Ligand code: TEU
């Protein structure tokens with residue numbers, strides 16, 4: 001089963017910001033269809049598209065009001081079917097994004113629950129005296145419903161009530177949704193915050209704190225995931241679970257071929273190395289020792305167990321990686337290529353988030369009115385209420401907001417970066433005149449063409465798709481190195497995460513350079529240099 005995705009790369013589309021076909025300023029299905037040849041040219045095998053189902057869009061589609069219909073803002077079911085079959089003809093499979101931890105409060109199940117229908121009240125989590133839990137987006141995780149005299153749980157926004165997975169009827173409904181899309185020709189699934197779905201027993205007796213932290217990897221989670229995968233017939237498809245604050249032991253089990261749960265997991269520990277004291281709304285340079293420690297622990301641990309990781313730096317919730325761990329200035333191109341190489345040559349399935357292959361940067365918004373994301377707007381308010389200055393709050397959002405990832409895809413240097421003929425729903429990033437697909441297409445040395453090489457290398461070299469992995473000592477904390485081994489072959493990858501020349505000691509390697517961003521040697525590495533050397 002792992003052969004399906006071992007040599008494959010996945011491309012992630014955030015539909016609202018990818019390509020607008022009708023000038024209303026919002027990306028859509030026909031926009032995606034028009035860009036399928038571009039995606040094909042990257043060499044990827046799968047596209048994960050963020051939710052395109054009916055939704056009031058309180059969280060841009062992660063609040064689903066109807067799992068079986070297309071949001072009219074994005075197109076029609078007919079458009080969707082065409083998109084699926086056109087991709088199929090190009091040898092690309094779509095992975096749909098199943099948001100099953102919660103629905104929208106506008107979903108008919110929740111409307112019936114609010115009306116007091118006991119069947120549907122049991123689809124959600126209502127309590128009389130809930131513990132004081134905070135939600136991921138700020139504020140309480142419990143909303144009071146006066147007409148019922150009860151509170152309902154929402155780990156995210158109040159418009160995203162959590163489903164009660166302990167109710168077998170809920171699990172049956174969700175399996176039916178999976179079967180529905182499988183029947184339409186969808187080739188795989190991404191499951192949103194899947195490991196938050198099995199809630200702890202005796203909720204009311206738990207202490208106060210962050211709601212999500214009490215719900216991760218809950219008591220029945222493995223059983224529920226296995227049941228979902230087996231009963232909906234997707235154990236041989238590509239599936240990825242988004243796992244919130246999980247552990248290595250749990251992810252080994254989620255993605256082990258023997259457990260019939262998932263193909264692979266997203267985990268986020270490596271994207272918290274720039275969180276001061278674990279807090280997102282802080283500013284701190286990345287801790288490279290911690291980054292190395294986390295990757296070696298997870299890569300080596302998953303490898304030994306025969307389980308599988310989703311490899312990524314970017315998605316629609318994360319700031320742009322070149323702005324975050326790289327350099328937007330002098331070493332923009334070098335650092336984007338180094339960061340790309342680091343994840344693409346690891347053991348697992350790499351994900352490219354739209355625009356990452358162009359080296360797209362953070363948004364650099366200067367005013368709160370430019371932000372749209374519910375989480376960003378909430379935390380701006382919270383920071384201001386806590387006495388953070390306007391300038392400091394804008395600086396934190398500038399580094400941490402999810403909108404950094406959501407600015408329109410930069411296709412050309414023309415009107416609205418070629419994203420729309422109208423006015424984009426979210427401002428285009430100012431550097432689109434330099435950073436865009438059209439410009440990079442014609443430059444053989446571009447970040448875009450470099451990503452194409454990385455995708456191809458995974459197909460060409462079994463040591464990349466299949467080899468073991470081990471992190472190696474480089475004698476320099478700024479240079480992270482690892483080796484991959486398979487059948488007597490050895491691939492050594494060295495990545496300089498600093499903007500200075502860095503010396504490497506103790507690495508003995510002779511062979512051909514498979515890919516790199518300078519024509520350097522491995523003993524003295526240039527700023528953000530990466531080198532991958534194949535021996536044997
Ligand atoms: O995200 C889950 C999640 O917990 C984070 O990635 C979150 O967005 C971040 O930590 C906030 O600081 C998923 C989706 O990817 C995200 O877009 C949704 O908003 C969220 O679930 C709720 O469905």
Ligand code: CA
Pocket residue numbers: 020021022023024025026027028073
């Ligand atoms: Ca549109």
